[in-house]
Amino acid sequence: MGGPGDILQTDIDESVAAIARLSVVPRILDAVVRATGMRFAAVARVTENRWTACAVRDELGFGLQPGEDLVLETTICNDIRSHRQPVVFGNASAHAIYSQHHTPQHYGLQSYASVPIYTVGGEFFGTLCAIDSRPLAVDEEKLATEMTLYGELIASHMALEGRLAHAERALRSSMDEGVLREQFLAVVGHDLRSPLQAAGMAAESLADMDLPPRAGRLAKVITASARRMADLIDDIMDFARARLASGIPVAQLDQGDLGALVARVVTEVAAAHPAATIVSEVDMPGNLRFDPVRLQQLLANLLNNAIAHGDTRRAIRVDGRAEDDAIVLAVTNFGTPIDPATQGMLFQPFYRPESATPRPGLGLGLYIASEIARAHGGTLTVCSSAAEGTCFTLRLPLIGA
The missing domain is CATH 3.30.565.10 (Histidine kinase-like ATPase, C-terminal domain)
Structure with a gap:
């Protein structure tokens, strides 16, 4: 029988696999690198015991691969797990707080940006972060806002992936057709629409902001993601009509x-x-x-x-x-x-x-x-x-x- 360590490893492995299934994550990491000017970006699963890379964009040569860990206590993400606030700075050596913080000294960092990622239930999942050994001129408030929107987009896709996986498992099990129909209505009517609404709201927020041109790239990513989610919902609706009702309706x-x-x-x-x-x-x-x-x-x-x-x-x-x-x-x-x-x-x-x-x-x-x-x-x-x-x-x- 497995102990607590086995359960934790299973959770970490599932988190890495879940992020790997999201086709939008590499594009988000690319956008983060462009937006921050930093050469390393990652999505990390952060628990009270571990920091694990789930997805990585490494132009810095940091050498970290998905599934690999950093010592939790050496990371600023461990602080973020406690206070749940973004951390952004462009020059650690000149920063009032982070010039004395152990993380920049330990890893030789000068610029850093990290925001929390939450599950659809509001639980802390981990962070979206970027680092570089060079000092960079950054607008800390604007960059924190933009990174937070990226984190919300990842959370929306995680929620969608989880609900679709749950729906597929339900469809493959032998259950009463009436219960199955009700589950589909709940999934399509609410659970799938919620992440889509979150992505749309993020796009609207971007449109109202006075951000640099790179924000347009973010808006395009969110718009494309929302369109993809809408397409998935349409497919599920067609499936429900074909499998649970009288077939896909056509107007000849x-x-x-x-x-x-x-x-x-x-x-x-x-x-x-x-x-x-x-x-x-x-x-x-x-x-x-x-x-x-x-x-x-x-x-x-x-x-x-x-x-x-x-x-x-x-x-x-x-x-x-x-x-x-x-x-x-x-x-x-x-x-x-x-x-x-x-x-x-x-x-x-x-x-x-x-x-x-x-x-x-x-x-x-x-x-x-x-x-x-x-x-x-x-x-x-x-x-x-x-x-x-x-x-x-x-x-x-x-x-x-």
Whole structure:
């Protein structure tokens, strides 16, 4: 049976892993380095016993890696854990307090910035900090405000990650469908919206501040993060409709040219991914009946999936045609073929193939795409080989106006 030390190590390991899963953290650390002018930045888990690096940006050569510790008593973060206030200074040697503090002397620091990070429940998690051996001219109050917003953004993403993980575990367990539906409503209606609201409020606060131009970069990070959280919430809502209700709703209206919609989506996705090449050849009859919003979502999911998993040196193909009594739309990419045993799992919710490179998202994109196809009375299938590439094929019944 494990003792208290084992429990503490488990907590530290989980904290390091949780921060590592947040794709926004490297961008935040990059922004912190730029904002402070300091060459080392880190997210640290700070407890009453340990200081552990969870994520690191090191241009200083400090030599600390994620998962490694500093002696807690040698850090200013230990003081922050007690008084819960930001600490920022640009020249330790000339500072009234920190010229005599043991931390700058121990590590040879001159400039320093650190702010507390709290969990969604208000508990102290650790710090977002930056250091340098050079003295730097910093506006201590403004830098503390900006760093605090970065810390709040990390906390928001931690909360989102935790709630999504909890929701996924709940979905994989065998429980009453009514309870499951209630949990989803609670997660989507409140628990996921709260971090999104916090990120939005941070962006609004930045817009009202008289900060240097670098604050614009922070606003962009927060805006992009809020957009990503909104997309995740939309995916979960679609999942709830498909799995717990009567399916994803579609409005099959007279929308004219499906080919024009395909061209528009291809253009938008290509613009968002300039490194990718997408070749489109679509010849479809006009005046078809379909839900343009949902089919645009389906095609964008397929194209983004092809970009994420395909060989970027080869073009992605989009082919569309009328075939007998159906419309056939195929998206093909080239790269490592999908194992036949895996192909049957691709349209399952929350399924993500194992990869050495962490990928964003919940693993709902292909599931939602297949449900949109089903809601139109169609099918979405996949075939994959080294010679022919990986092809996702949408077949919709040919229904005219």
